[in-house]
Amino acid sequence: MRVFISFEGSFEPFDVLAEDTVRAVKLMIKDYFHIPLSEDKQGKMYLQLMYAGAVLNDDWSLADIGISLGANLKCLVKKENKPTLYIYNAVTQKTMPIMGSIYLLGKKVSYLKTLITLRCGFPVSIFCLRTPQGREMYDCNTLIDYQTDIGTTLRLDVWDGWKEFLTGCLQGQKLKVQQYLSEEEPVLKYGC
Structure with missing residues (x-):
């Protein structure tokens, strides 16, 4: 069956089988448009395929999700950054x-x-x-x-000494926090 893929302003026909998975269609798109996908320490670039506004899972087959002859699919290159x-x-x-x-x-x-x-x-x-x-x-x-x-x-x-105080603050334990506060003015002013 023939479906149409929209990718970066281009609208191309693809011949696919109803049993094909979304992953297989993505590989066809990657090869056809020569899309460089990568994964490294800083992040990864991958393809996202959408149909009727929904993101398609790689393991789904086209027939199972109701994609039929002449359907229009949208393909995007997504970049996911990893924390430094x-x-x-x-x-x-x-x-x-x-x-x-x-x-x-x-x-x-x-x-x-x-x-x-x-x-x-x-x-x-x-x-x-x-x-x-x-x-x-x-x-x-x-x-x-x-x-x-x-x-x-x-x-x-x-x-030393701050962990219990901060834990009390984070948990909202007023009495525990108060026992770590000093009565002496200089310590009270500059200690916490």
């Missing part, structure tokens, strides 16, 4: 993706700590970053100085 770095937060025990380009790796650790502060709200002065090997990262060095590569997971550790 991941930060494991020891307080929340969650991993936070940091998006950006490869140029982020040439920035200083202090720059990354500022980005993290904007994302999680922790003051820069209460945490440090560690390499996957557990080595502390200093603000004046670049990420490359620590052999940080795309996709690396760094660890965010807070200084």
